[in-house]
Amino acid sequence: MKIFLIGFMGCGKTTLGRKLASRLSYDFIDLDQVLETQEGITIAQYFATYGEERFRTKESEVLKSVITGDDQVISTGGGLPCFFDNINWMKANGKVVYINLPPAALASRLENAKEERPLLQGKHGNELVKFIAEKLAEREPFYLQANIVADGLSLTAERLQSIIFKQ
Ligand SMILES: Nc1ncnc2c1ncn2[C@@H]1O[C@H](COP(=O)(O)OP(=O)(O)OP(=O)(O)O)[C@@H](O)[C@H]1O
Numbered sequence: 001m002k003i004f005l006i007g008f009m010g011c012g013k014t015t016l017g018r019k020l021a022s023r024l025s026y027d028f029i030d031l032d033q034v035l036e037t038q039e040g041i042t043i044a045q046y047f048a049t050y051g052e053e054r055f056r057t058k059e060s061e062v063l064k065s066v067i068t069g070d071d072q073v074i075s076t077g078g079g080l081p082c083f084f085d086n087i088n089w090m091k092a093n094g095k096v097v098y099i100n101l102p103p104a105a106l107a108s109r110l111e112n113a114k115e116e117r118p119l120l121q122g123k124h125g126n127e128l129v130k131f132i133a134e135k136l137a138e139r140e141p142f143y144l145q146a147n148i149v150a151d152g153l154s155l156t157a158e159r160l161q162s163i164i165f166k167q
C-alpha cells in the first residue's frame, strides 16, 4: 500500500513519515528530498533560480516518477496537493492522510526552521501566523479531500499507524 502524507509546512510530514515507514517496514520517500537530490540544489535555491511555477511542475513530475514500489510512505511537499491533478492522482494510487494543525502551532514550529522554506522567508511573529492562516485557508479545500484527516497536535507515528489501519 502507498500512504501519502499531506499538510502545511511544519505539520510533521517528514518527521512522522520517516518513523511511520520504519514501524511498518515500508520504504520512505520524501518528495522534497528527492527533488533536491535529482536537481542537485536545495528547494530554496530551486525557487530562487527557476521560480515557483517551474517548481510546481517539477514536484508533480517527481511525484509521478518515484511511486514505483509497493509498500511506501510518501511525504509530500506542503503545496503539492493544491496544484494540477495531484490530489486526485494520489487518491487513485493510495491512501492520502492530511495532518491537520492550527496556524499558531505551525508558526511556533516553523519560526526556527524557515531558511529552507522559501515561502516563509522574512516573516516573523504575528506576521508569520497571519501568513500561515491565510495560506492554510486557501489550501484547506485541497487538504480536506484526503481520505483521512489526522489531528496533528501530539500526533505520534504509532497513533498515525492505528488511525490508518483502524487498530
Ligand atoms: N509531532 C511533532 N511534535 C512537535 N514538533 C514536531 C513534530 N513533528 C515535527 N515537529 C517539528 O516541526 C518542524 C517541522 O517538521 P517537518 O519537517 O517534519 O514538517 P513537514 O511537514 O515535513 O514540513 P515541509 O512541508 O516544509 O517539508 C521540525 O522542526 C520538527 O522537529
Ligand SMILES: O=C(O)C1=C[C@@H](O)[C@@H](O)[C@H](O)C1
Residues within 6 Å of the ligand: 008, 009, 032, 043, 076, 077, 078, 079, 080, 116, 117, 118, 119
Ligand atoms: O508549502 C509549500 O508550498 C512548500 C512546502 C515545502 O514542503 C516545499 O515543497 C516548498 O518549500 C514549498
Ligand SMILES: [Mg+2]
Residues within 6 Å of the ligand: 013, 014, 015, 030, 032, 075, 076
Ligand atoms: Mg517535509
